[in-house]
Structure formats: C-alpha cells, structure tokens
Amino acid sequence: MNTHEQIQGSRLPFFVYFALIFLTIATVLLAGLDTGNTVSIIIAMSVASIKAALVLTYFMHLNHEPMIFKLFLGVAFLTLLAIFILTFSDYSFRVLS
Numbered sequence: 001m002n003t004h005e006q007i008q009g010s011r012l013p014f015f016v017y018f019a020l021i022f023l024t025i026a027t028v029l030l031a032g033l034d035t036g037n038t039v040s041i042i043i044a045m046s047v048a049s050i051k052a053a054l055v056l057t058y059f060m061h062l063n064h065e066p067m068i069f070k071l072f073l074g075v076a077f078l079t080l081l082a083i084f085i086l087t088f089s090d091y092s093f094r095v096l097s
Helices: 003-031 037-059 067-092
Strands: none
Touching: 003 037, 037 067
C-alpha cells in the first residue's frame, strides 16, 4: 500500500462521519416542515437508508466482505422493504371511522 492510499484511507472515516452528522441535521430540519404524512415518511426513510448504507459500508466494512454475504444482506433488505411496502399500503387503504 503506498502513502497516498494510506492518507486517503485515514480521511475517509472523517468524511463519512461528517456526512452522517449532516444527514442527521437534515433529518431534524426536515421533520419541522409540513409536507404531509406520506412525503415526510418517504423523506425520513430515504435519509435513514442513506445513513444505514454509509454505516454498513464504511464502519462495518461491508465493502471488504465476500459477495455471498452482500447477497444475503441484500435479500434481507429486500424482505424488509417488502414488509414496509405492504404495511404502508395496508395502512393507506384503511377507512377511518
């Protein structure tokens, strides 16, 4: 490993950390906006997904794991996404009495 890779590698966690801080601040600021329930949920889940991806990739070193591990993790996330979609679609079609 040459010196350039070591310097770049040591700075990357700080950039990821500041990106997580920025996204957390953005989440708090966006929570105060009156955009409606559906839009707020979509924005909050999108920001949370980006933060989770950053943590998984850089702090949990998912980018250094074998492909089969990434595949199983992807299947787990697709299952979670299906559960969210089914739950929110059921909730949105309910008639409130």
